[in-house]
Amino acid sequence: MSSGDERDARPAAAPRPLVLLVEDDDGDALLVTELLSDAGVEIDLRRATTVARAVTELDGGAVDCLVVDLGLPDAEGLDAVERLRHAGRRHPVPPALVVLTGHAGIDLGVEAVAAGADDYLVKGETGPDLLGRSLRYALQRRSSAAQQRALYRSEVRAAETARLERALLPKHLVEDPTVSVMVGYLPGGGGLLGGDFFDTVETPDGTVLSVVGDVAGHGPDEAALGATLRTAWRTLVLTGTPPQEVLGHLERVLLTERASPEIFVTLCQVAVGADRAGLDVYLAGHLAPMLLTGPVGAVRCTEIVPQDRGRALGIPVPGGWSAQHVDLSGPFAVLTYTDGLVEAALGAGGEPTVRGRGRATPRLGTAGLRTLVQDELDAGGIVGVVERVLRRVRSLHGGPLVDDAALLVVGWTGADEVPGERSSTLADSAEWARS
Numbered sequence: 001m002s003s004g005d006e007r008d009a010r011p012a013a014a015p016r017p018l019v020l021l022v023e024d025d026d027g028d029a030l031l032v033t034e035l036l037s038d039a040g041v042e043i044d045l046r047r048a049t050t051v052a053r054a055v056t057e058l059d060g061g062a063v064d065c066l067v068v069d070l071g072l073p074d075a076e077g078l079d080a081v082e083r084l085r086h087a088g089r090r091h092p093v094p095p096a097l098v099v100l101t102g103h104a105g106i107d108l109g110v111e112a113v114a115a116g117a118d119d120y121l122v123k124g125e126t127g128p129d130l131l132g133r134s135l136r137y138a139l140q141r142r143s144s145a146a147q148q149r150a151l152y153r154s155e156v157r158a159a160e161t162a163r164l165e166r167a168l169l170p171k172h173l174v175e176d177p178t179v180s181v182m183v184g185y186l187p188g189g190g191g192l193l194g195g196d197f198f199d200t201v202e203t204p205d206g207t208v209l210s211v212v213g214d215v216a217g218h219g220p221d222e223a224a225l226g227a228t229l230r231t232a233w234r235t236l237v238l239t240g241t242p243p244q245e246v247l248g249h250l251e252r253v254l255l256t257e258r259a260s261p262e263i264f265v266t267l268c269q270v271a272v273g274a275d276r277a278g279l280d281v282y283l284a285g286h287l288a289p290m291l292l293t294g295p296v297g298a299v300r301c302t303e304i305v306p307q308d309r310g311r312a313l314g315i316p317v318p319g320g321w322s323a324q325h326v327d328l329s330g331p332f333a334v335l336t337y338t339d340g341l342v343e344a345a346l347g348a349g350g351e352p353t354v355r356g357r358g359r360a361t362p363r364l365g366t367a368g369l370r371t372l373v374q375d376e377l378d379a380g381g382i383v384g385v386v387e388r389v390l391r392r393v394r395s396l397h398g399g400p401l402v403d404d405a406a407l408l409v410v411g412w413t414g415a416d417e418v419p420g421e422r423s424s425t426l427a428d429s430a431e432w433a434r435s
Contacts, residue, residue, distance in 0.1 A: 333411025
């Protein structure tokens with residue numbers, strides 16, 4: 001590597017703190033400059049001769065520390081400290097403030113510190129070491145305050161994000177005790193919010209409708225839109241809108257609420273008949289669901305081959321959404337999910353392959369997810385399968401997923417005396433990192 005390359009590879013030096021000296025006397029200003037030079041304090045020094053000029057400097061840029069005289073043309077005594085402290089509060093982290101004045105006296109020093117100064121020094125009694133140490137301590141306290149503020153804001157943001165994510169887990173409106181509803185949500189992007197949404201509602205005639213949707217994009221705007229669409233979907237179902245008309249009305253809500261015309265939504269709606277003898281699948285550009293059938297201990301997972309995927313909501317192309325009917329008998333469950341699961345990368349830190357496939361693949365994919373679900377059904381049955389699948393996918397990926405992943409399993413036990421499973425899992429990234 002050449003010397004030029006070595007210079008380019010060096011990390012950029014941290015910017016030096018900006019110190020504003022508020023001093024009207026030229027001789028005293030020169031003395032302070034020499035003291036700071038002798039102290040070896042690495043700073044950028046500016047000067048203001050009045051409090052008014054210092055306030056202008058504060059408004060115009062980031063000042064890290066003020067060194068203030070108490071005898072100024074437009075301020076006398078502690079008035080300067082109070083005015084500069086007030087002006088500094090407009091900054092996210094107020095600058096440190098050191099009083100350096102010719103006024104001697106313990107009482108004035110105590111009052112200055114009480115008014116907000118970090119330190120009080122007397123000009124004739126202050127040498128380079130004392131001034132340098134005072135500035136370093138004041139700047140360090142300001143840096144610590146900035147770090148504590150950033151940490152507090154980060155903790156508050158994380159707490160609010162967690163609260164909003166938990167609010168996205170709906171309380172399913174299903175009265176039939178033999179119907180299972182198991183849901184799981186794994187936030188991607190390091191725990192940031194995304195636009196996945198899901199819900200399940202039983203209508204007065206016994207039909208059980210479910211929805212899983214995915215708003216294009218990732219962040220609070222998409223999360224808010226997803227929550228809006230889930231609420232709209234539930235409202236449409238509860239007000240008796242026929243299943244075949246729900247998606248059209250939901251698209252009208254999307255067109256009104258989305259922030260830009262590029263935003264679209266993929267969606268899968270499933271309607272389980274009141275007689276539990278079949279279900280209708282509606283796809284809007286979304287992945288087809290999987291079917292779990294068979295008795296306890298021998299449940300099989302199969303993919304429903306879509307006959308008509310339909311267009312995504314919000315895409316301005318011709319086409320609508322039609323139902324694909326699937327006949328059923330006995331106990332069953334239908335598994336719907338968002339693409340965050342199948343987009344999980346393999347071999348990124350977890351297992352290199354999905355059991356039974358015999359080869360590594362860059363993405364889990366739909367076939368890989370089906371095999372993984374079957375593995376978990378064989379190993380532990382259907383109870384708790386949602387959480388186990390989410391944990392397994394996260395392990396395969398080697399950590400938090402890039403995109404959100406939602407998983408919804410709705411089923412029927414096939415017998416009145418066998419209650420259905422009800423579970424809700426928010427796979428919080430921080431919590432799962434500890435497990």
